[in-house]
Amino acid sequence: xxxxxxxxxxGLGILGIGGAIVAAMLFxxxxxxxxxxxxxxxxxQQRHLMLITTLLMLIVVVPVFMLTFWVVWRYRAGNKKATxxxxxxxxxxxxxxxxxxxxxxxGVLAGITWVxxxxxxxxxxxxxxxxxxxxxxxxxxxxxxxxYPEQNVASVNFVQLPKDRPVNFEITADAPMNSxxxxxLGGQVYAMxxxxxxxxxxxxxxxxxxxxxxxxxxxxxxxxxxxxRVGTEADFSEWVKEVKRxxxxxxxxxxxxxxxPGKEALPTYYATTDPSLYDSVIMKYMMPKGTMPAxxxxxx
Numbered sequence: 688x689x690x691x692x693x694x695x696x697x698g699l700g701i702l703g704i705g706g707a708i709v710a711a712m713l714f715x716x717x718x719x720x721x722x723x724x725x726x727x728x729x730x731x732q733q734r735h736l737m738l739i740t741t742l743l744m745l746i747v748v749v750p751v752f753m754l755t756f757w758v759v760w761r762y763r764a765g766n767k768k769a770t771x772x773x774x775x776x777x778x779x780x781x782x783x784x785x786x787x788x789x790x791x792x793x794g795v796l797a798g799i800t801w802v803x804x805x806x807x808x809x810x811x812x813x814x815x816x817x818x819x820x821x822x823x824x825x826x827x828x829x830x831x832x833x834x835y836p837e838q839n840v841a842s843v844n845f846v847q848l849p850k851d852r853p854v855n856f857e858i859t860a861d862a863p864m865n866s867x868x869x870x871x872l873g874g875q876v877y878a879m880x881x882x883x884x885x886x887x888x889x890x891x892x893x894x895x896x897x898x899x900x901x902x903x904x905x906x907x908x909x910x911x912x913x914x915x916r917v918g919t920e921a922d923f924s925e926w927v928k929e930v931k932r933x934x935x936x937x938x939x940x941x942x943x944x945x946x947x948p949g950k951e952a953l954p955t956y957y958a959t960t961d962p963s964l965y966d967s968v969i970m971k972y973m974m975p976k977g978t979m980p981a982x983x984x985x986x987x
Contacts, residue, residue, distance in 0.1 A: 721870030726892040726917070729807065729873035736803050743792050809876050809886045812853065819853035819887075820923075822846060823965040826858070826865040826878040826900070828948040829907035834937070834960055840930040841937045843945070844913040845954035846898070848890050849923040856886040861946055861968045866902035869915045875901040881972030883965075890917030910950060933958040 725731040762769050805811070812819070823834040834841045848854050858867050860878040867886065868875035876886040890896075900911035918926070935941065937957035942964060945955075961967075 721897065725871055726890060726894060726896060727869075727872035728813065728889045728891060729887070730871055731891075732803075732807060733874060736799070736807070739799065740796060743796060746792060747789060807874070809874065809884075811887060812855065813887050813889050815851075815853045815889070817852045819855045820849060821855045821857065824856055824858040824867055824878065825965065825968055826860040826862055826867065826911075827946055828862040829900075829911040830945075830949070830951045831867075831898070831911070831913045832945065834965055835927070836960070836962065836965075838927045839959055839962075840927055841957040841960045842930065843955040844951050845956075846913065846915050847923055847926045848888075848915060848917045849920050850890055850893055850917050852920070853887060853889050856888065857965070858884045858886060859965065859969050861971070863904040864902060865900050865904060865908070865911075867898070868901040869896055869898040871896045872915065872917075877902065881969060883969055890915075893917055893919065907948065907950065914954070930956045931958045937961060937964065939964075 722730070722737070723734060725734045760766075821836055823836060825832040825834070830843055831846075832841065832843055833846045856867070856876075858876055858878045859882060860880045862880070864880070865878040866875045867878050869888065872890055873886070873888045876884050878884065894917055896915045896917065898913040898915045900908045903909055933956045935955070935957045937945075937960040939961065941957070942961070
């Protein structure tokens with residue numbers, strides 16, 4: 688009987704140690720898990736927040752499991768030396784420990800939540816010496832449209848970002864409610880018809896990062912993905928010049944075709960855009976049914 692209990696205890700210990708090692712590897716970014724392998728300022732702060740809160744919770748979880756293993760071994764049926772003490776639950780010291788420690792942890796977590804909620808507010812602009820890039824995003828079925836109003840270009844399922852430069856995303860939807868997410872650069876923000884939400888991100892490392900729809904609203908949304916490429920300022924300028932050489936124009940006619948449900952196999956680029964397009968998409972859901980705000984049919 689003792690050998691059987693010893694084997695169970697050893698097995699549980701190995702599982703615990705193995706789980707701790709796996710958790711440590713995950714948090715160190717050894718595995719390719721996007722949220723644990725940040726490449727942007729906001730994503731790095733969010734990873735740090737997840738790590739701190741997890742460690743705080745382990746202050747309770749680890750002792751509970753250790754005590755569970757100890758109680759199983761100590762008060763097993765074969766241990767005749769275990770002292771029977773049914774009144775121990777009235778101990779003031781024990782009461783203080785199992786009430787005070789969780790209360791302290793909850794208080795610390797509340798403070799962290801308060802500070803991080805303001806510091807990581809997606810509507811809060813990022814502080815930088817460089818001027819931000821504004822990108823307007825429209826969630827369609829089942830594709831993402833990115834409009835660069837300052838550069839007067841647009842792209843579908845691909846967004847080019849300059850390294851170490853704030854990016855101000857303005858996000859809406861011309862389809863069911865969605866959620867815009869680039870895991871390695873920061874958290875997700877909802878895209879809703881008739882509304883314009885904001886998200887401020889900044890990439891710190893050059894590379895291609897996966898973006899996706901984090902809100903599955905039906906058929907096709909699971910494949911609603913895009914690529915976010917972070918490059919140098921020169922890369923960004925060269926990309927804009929290359930897109931401007933595209934023969935395609937984003938006006939009312941081309942947008943009407945683009946907005947139809949369908950998956951884009953490859954990224955699409957537009958050399959010029961209708962400056963009123965984004966606002967028109969929002970206003971479409973705020974006007975009486977059957978009406979549509981006017982958009983320019985050709986670039987002026």
